[in-house]
Amino acid sequence: MNILIKNGHIIDPADKIDDNLDILIAEGKIAKLGKQGTLSQSGAKIVDAAGKIVVPGLIDMHVHLREPGYEYKETIATGTAAAKAGGFTSVCCMPNTNPVNDNRAVTEFMLVQAGSASARVFPIGAITKGSKGEELAEMGELFAAGCRAISDDGKPVMNASVMRRAMEYSKIFDMLVIAHCEDSALSGKGVMNEGDVSTELGLRGIPRAAEDVMTARDISLAELTGCRLHIAHVSTAGSVRLIRDAKARGVKVSAETCPHYFTLTEEAVRGYNTMAKMNPPLRTADDVAAIKQGLKDGTIDVIATDHAPHALDEKSGEFDYAPFGVIGLETAVGLTFSLVDEGILSLTDVIRKLSTNPALIFKLNKGKLAVGADADVTIIDPNVKWIVDASQFSSKARNTPFNGWKLKGRAELTIVGGKI
Amino acid sequence: MSVARNTGTRPLAINGLTMALSSKDLLGIQGMPKDEIELILDTAATFKDVSERDIKKVPTLRGKTVINLFYEASTRTRTSFELAGKRLSADVINISTSTSSVVKGETLLDTALNIEAMKCDIIIVRHSCSGAPAYLSTRLKSSVINAGDGSHEHPTQALLDMFTIREKLGRLEGLTVAIVGDIEHSRVARSNIYGLSTMGAKVKVCGPPTMIPPGIERMSATACYDMDEAVEGADVIMMLRLQLERQAAGLFPGVREYARLYGLNQARVARAARNAMVMHPGPMNRGVEISSEVADHTPVILHQVTNGVAVRMAVMFLLAGASKAEA
Numbered sequence: 237m238n239i240l241i242k243n244g245h246i247i248d249p250a251d252k253i254d255d256n257l258d259i260l261i262a263e264g265k266i267a268k269l270g271k272q273g274t275l276s277q278s279g280a281k282i283v284d285a286a287g288k289i290v291v292p293g294l295i296d297m298h299v300h301l302r303e304p305g306y307e308y309k310e311t312i313a314t315g316t317a318a319a320k321a322g323g324f325t326s327v328c329c330m331p332n333t334n335p336v337n338d339n340r341a342v343t344e345f346m347l348v349q350a351g352s353a354s355a356r357v358f359p360i361g362a363i364t365k366g367s368k369g370e371e372l373a374e375m376g377e378l379f380a381a382g383c384r385a386i387s388d389d390g391k392p393v394m395n396a397s398v399m400r401r402a403m404e405y406s407k408i409f410d411m412l413v414i415a416h417c418e419d420s421a422l423s424g425k426g427v428m429n430e431g432d433v434s435t436e437l438g439l440r441g442i443p444r445a446a447e448d449v450m451t452a453r454d455i456s457l458a459e460l461t462g463c464r465l466h467i468a469h470v471s472t473a474g475s476v477r478l479i480r481d482a483k484a485r486g487v488k489v490s491a492e493t494c495p496h497y498f499t500l501t502e503e504a505v506r507g508y509n510t511m512a513k514m515n516p517p518l519r520t521a522d523d524v525a526a527i528k529q530g531l532k533d534g535t536i537d538v539i540a541t542d543h544a545p546h547a548l549d550e551k552s553g554e555f556d557y558a559p560f561g562v563i564g565l566e567t568a569v570g571l572t573f574s575l576v577d578e579g580i581l582s583l584t585d586v587i588r589k590l591s592t593n594p595a596l597i598f599k600l601n602k603g604k605l606a607v608g609a610d611a612d613v614t615i616i617d618p619n620v621k622w623i624v625d626a627s628q629f630s631s632k633a634r635n636t637p638f639n640g641w642k643l644k645g646r647a648e649l650t651i652v653g654g655k656i
Numbered sequence: 657m658s659v660a661r662n663t664g665t666r667p668l669a670i671n672g673l674t675m676a677l678s679s680k681d682l683l684g685i686q687g688m689p690k691d692e693i694e695l696i697l698d699t700a701a702t703f704k705d706v707s708e709r710d711i712k713k714v715p716t717l718r719g720k721t722v723i724n725l726f727y728e729a730s731t732r733t734r735t736s737f738e739l740a741g742k743r744l745s746a747d748v749i750n751i752s753t754s755t756s757s758v759v760k761g762e763t764l765l766d767t768a769l770n771i772e773a774m775k776c777d778i779i780i781v782r783h784s785c786s787g788a789p790a791y792l793s794t795r796l797k798s799s800v801i802n803a804g805d806g807s808h809e810h811p812t813q814a815l816l817d818m819f820t821i822r823e824k825l826g827r828l829e830g831l832t833v834a835i836v837g838d839i840e841h842s843r844v845a846r847s848n849i850y851g852l853s854t855m856g857a858k859v860k861v862c863g864p865p866t867m868i869p870p871g872i873e874r875m876s877a878t879a880c881y882d883m884d885e886a887v888e889g890a891d892v893i894m895m896l897r898l899q900l901e902r903q904a905a906g907l908f909p910g911v912r913e914y915a916r917l918y919g920l921n922q923a924r925v926a927r928a929a930r931n932a933m934v935m936h937p938g939p940m941n942r943g944v945e946i947s948s949e950v951a952d953h954t955p956v957i958l959h960q961v962t963n964g965v966a967v968r969m970a971v972m973f974l975l976a977g978a979s980k981a982e983a
Contacts, residue, residue: 432871436686438786438808438843441870508787553764554785556806 238262238277239654244285244615248292249584249592250604259290261611264654269607281656285615288648291587292603293325293612295594296565297492298389298414298468298540301327301357304345305334310545310632312346315565316353318543318631322565323647325612326356326602327543328594331367332390338362338373343381355652356612358598360414363388363402369395372402379409384599387414389468390515392450394420399454403463412598413458414466417450417475418442418516427556429502429517437505439555442517448474455482458489466597467491469542471516473526480535490597491530492538495564495571496637498527504637510551510558511637514544528580537593539586541568545633563633566624570643573618577644583618611654618645677974681793681800684809685850693851697819699970700963706743707965717746720976721776724750725768726803727783732938732961733803733813737780740968746778746976768792777976781805786843799975807841813937814847816967818855820960821892824933829856832929834886835877836862836918837896837945838907840869844937845896849877862886863896863918866907883918890928894935895920898945911944921947935960 239261246257246269258275260268268275301315310318312329319327329346331337337346343359350357361378365371367388375386386406392415393399399415406413423446428434430441451467455478458465467479470493479491496514501521504512512518530536544561551558572590575581581589591614595603602612626639649656677692685693706714722741724734734750741748751771768779778799781789786806793800804810822828833852839845839861852859853876861868861877868879880886887893898914908914925934934946934954938961942948951957 430870432874435840435869435871436846436875438806438846440807508790549763553791554783555787555791556785 238280240277240280241283241285244288244290246290247587248605249588251606261654264611266607266609266611288615288617291614292591292605293614294323294590295326296324296541297328297594299327299329299543301329312349312353314632316355318565319355320650321630323569323614323650325652328358328360330389331362336362336367338365340377340381361386369393385412385414389416392416392418400457403461412464412466414468415454416468417447419446419449422446428505429519433502444472447472447516451475451478459487465489469494471497471519473523476526476530490537492540493527493536494542495568499571508555513558514562515560532580539572539589541565546635551635563631563636566629567638569647570645573645613651614647615649617648620646682811683790683802685811685814685847690854696970700819700967703969704966712743715745717744720746722746722748722778723771723776724780726752736964737968740965772796772798804843808843809847810843811847812968813844814851816964818851819967820963831857831891833857833892834860834890835894838867839863840867842896849875860886887924887928892933895945915944920950
């Protein structure tokens with residue numbers, strides 16, 4: 237089916253387009269761009285995007301789809317349905333499934349499941365076998381199966397020598413190494429940020445330094461090895477500073493943060509709110525300010541969700557026992573657009589961080605609306621006000637700290653490969 | 657309607673205050689108003705007599721059911737709650753993790769709901785996870801009493817400590833209280849900091865920096881690392897039990913050095929105010945945080961235990977007896 241998107245405001249930072257144009261989609265590709273009213277195609281489905289912005293399909297570099305192994309939390313089908321509902325046409329899924337995606341068979345299984353999914357799926361392979369941090373996973377096999385990045389996300393690679401070798405070895409395939417920066421000796425059995433609130437609640441704290449020492453270590457190793465390093469879920473002012481300095485020195489490092497890290501602080505944990513339990517934990521107002529500054533000055537390239545579905549049973553009960561993680565695919569656009577109202581980011585910056593940059597960092601031939609590009613397109617109403625209702629999510633999971641929040645800005649239509 | 661009349665206890669003349677707590681539960685001392693703390697302490701004073709009698713029982717909670725739900729080993733606190741309930745004529749049942757379905761993997765909430773379905777009035781919860789009693793309180797109709805949750809709060813311990821101090825020194829306001837030991841992991845310390853500062857006492861906490869949590873000053877306590885300085889002029893020295901396994905976690909190098917730096921001995925007691933009280937929530941590590949010499953000359957520590965029963969009777973009465981009497 238051909239689609240003609242009319243009267244929209246196109247923002248495509250990769251192709252430096254920021255204009256009111258119509259777009260014709262044919263055979264799954266961008267066929268034509270033209271001044272409003274100049275394109276016509278008989279038989280095409282007409283989509284009126286007046287008052288809306290039309291952008292390259294959003295790309296979430298960091299999701300957990302839980303399949304195989306934890307289908308009761310989420311599946312590739314439900315996770316990509318959530319992606320599509322939230323405006324994401326592509327998601328990169330972390331390997332902490334069961335079994336871990338540390339081999340070709342698991343990657344291929346994921347890609348088979350992705351064949352009938354609502355959004356494109358790019359599996360990320362494990363750095364080490366079983367993500368145990370000991371022996372390197374067979375990166376060549378993972379690459380051959382389709383992985384373009386590796387990570388032991390959820391856990392750090394504690395042994396610096398193993399991480400060094402992984403970074404070196406990844407260069408054979410020019411695979412991106414995504415680091416979950418946490419010194420597990422420092423984070424210990426912590427369940428929230430270490431500070432005034434953890435003291436008051438009597439919960440074990442995770443100091444900000446647990447993240448920062450690993451960010452510093454991995455930057456040093458990237459410098460040593462020349463590997464392309466991407467720092468996942470930055471939550472601290474210290475890590476923002478380290479990444480900013482590293483970029484200034486020319487280290488090949490990129491970074492992402494998540495909407496909850498620029499929206500919430502550790503205060504959200506009060507009342508032993510397990511919906512505010514994630515790793516890294518919510519930090520302080522100073523960290524939130526530093527994250528926003530890092531987004532503004534380009535230190536942080538990407539906004540990813542770290543969509544981490546869990547069953548509600550797991551998320552209720554004792555705070556100590558609840559698993560880390562919150563879902564984010566269906567709230568990311570609204571939360572990120574609040575940065576536009578705050579004057580932190582322009583609309584173009586937002587699209588860079590949600591589409592252009594993830595595509596460049598992941599080396600996906602995506603994140604653009606030029607003629608010939610894949611027709612992955614998201615139409616966003618930046619002004620619509622809506623209330624988050626987790627019970628209506630397409631995700632199987634409901635573990636969001638934003639239920640009931642009033643947000644402004646939402647994806648109205650998500651087109652994946654020319655299909656609505 | 658007068659509570660005293662309705663419950664058949666000895667007169668509880670409490671200076672015109674409403675005879676009930678504002679919450680259905682006792683989860684912590686944080687935020688508890690001064691008049692409620694005073695109400696509990698005054699009520700405990702009337703119940704203390706009961707334990708001194710030949711027949712240590714009043715019919716106040718006859719027909720009420722009290723469940724001790726203990727997810728963490730405890731002899732002293734569980735026994736104290738059990739005796740308190742029995743002396744009020746309640747039916748008291750003890751459930752501990754080793755003998756219950758807990759080991760079968762049932763969730764905390766399911767366990768509690770099952771217990772509640774058997775129609776109980778008060779559930780007393782001890783749990784190694786901070787916030788577990790608070791979690792149950794929002795989901796249960798019964799009154800929940802926190803008998804110690806993780807490193808969060810141990811409200812009845814702080815109440816009995818305040819009761820004991822008031823009994824011996826006649827007041828709380830204006831006193832200086834030094835709390836010494838592992839503040840970070842101590843629910844006793846947190847509850848006492850809240851309670852004592854609400855009652856107008858000055859609280860100093862002392863321990864190695866590895867055991868002083870960040871932001872303790874925001875809980876209106878001052879922190880120091882020098883025990884001599886901490887006990888100087890103190891009216892009360894409250895020692896905390898050292899968990900010996902903290903050594904493996906690197907929080908202190910060894911008991912010998914700990915005893916030298918943070919152990920209470922006669923020389924340190926001598927630095928405190930004249931007639932200063934020495935307290936310990938028990939069980940004591942003699943020769944570590946407290947020398948035997950000091951421990952054996954400190955009858956207060958056993959008074960704390962005696963008073964614990966009276967304070968817990970008061971709390972149960974105010975939660976179950978008084979609230980139902982008004983209904």
